[in-house]
Amino acid sequence: MKKWFLYSLFLVLCIYMMSSIAQTTEDKSQGSLAHFKPTLSADLKELIKTADIADGKEYFMRKCSSCHDEYQSETHGKGPNLWNVFGRKAGTSEGFEYSDAMRQSGHNWSFATLNYYLTRTERAVPGRIMNFRGIRQDKYRAKLLLFLSTMNDTPPALPE
Ligand code: HEC
Numbered sequence: 001m002k003k004w005f006l007y008s009l010f011l012v013l014c015i016y017m018m019s020s021i022a023q024t025t026e027d028k029s030q031g032s033l034a035h036f037k038p039t040l041s042a043d044l045k046e047l048i049k050t051a052d053i054a055d056g057k058e059y060f061m062r063k064c065s066s067c068h069d070e071y072q073s074e075t076h077g078k079g080p081n082l083w084n085v086f087g088r089k090a091g092t093s094e095g096f097e098y099s100d101a102m103r104q105s106g107h108n109w110s111f112a113t114l115n116y117y118l119t120r121t122e123r124a125v126p127g128r129i130m131n132f133r134g135i136r137q138d139k140y141r142a143k144l145l146l147f148l149s150t151m152n153d154t155p156p157a158l159p160e
Contacts, residue, residue: 033090033107033124038116045159047142048111056147059140063132070151079130085109086149086156090125101127111145111159118144 030036040048060070067079074081080096087110091103105125107113117124118141120134135141149155 031123032105032126033113033116034105037107038112040112040115040159044115044138044142047139048146049158051139051143051146053143053147053150056143056145059144060147063135063144067130067132072151072153082148083151084153085114086111086152099125099127099129101125102129111149111156114145114148115141 057070060068064079064082067077068082069075069077070082072083074094076093076096080093080098087108089108090105090113091098102125113124118135121128121130121132122134135144146158149158
């Protein structure tokens with residue numbers, strides 16, 4: 001009787017562990033940038049390549065400039081300075097007080113990671129302190145990404 005009881009306890013524990021493993025793998029496919037490397041779809045690459053930089057700048061001025069400026073400087077606003085953000089490790093611009101979440105996310109900013117972050121910021125960096133939800137429409141994100149890539153000493157190559 002006792003053996004039987006222990007055996008079923010063990011079984012229940014196994015099932016519980018397996019389901020929590022399944023849960024974590026699921027999170028990894030669409031979750032935090034600390035565990036997940038996003039890629040760009042072919043459609044999005046095309047949208048970025050054909051976007052209009054002036055439109056992207058206009059969008060940045062409307063949606064981002066209350067917290068981030070567009071200049072090559074080392075001063076911060078409510079958000080960190082975004083000059084040279086492409087190629088930078090997240091959460092490392094000198095002199096800005098990032099959230100632990102952003103500092104510990106560990107990824108580098110690229111077209112793919114910025115696109116993923118700017119789609120739904122809280123999903124990409126849970127606990128982030130940037131008070132901006134995200135941009136649903138691909139075409140708006142694409143033109144913004146193109147503009148952001150020009151805010152750089154050496155702008156990155158466009159995604160192939
Ligand atoms: C209400 C203010 C606010 C708005 C609006 C805002 N941000 Fe931010 N942003 C922040 C803050 C604060 C952080 C730091 C987040 C953290 O530490 O968790 C941040 C962080 C970032 C980072 C990470 C930078 C780094 O050095 O790792 C990027 C990229 C970024 N923002 C882009 C944008 C873009 C693009 C827009 C416009 C679509 C935007 N933000 C709109 C406040 C804002």
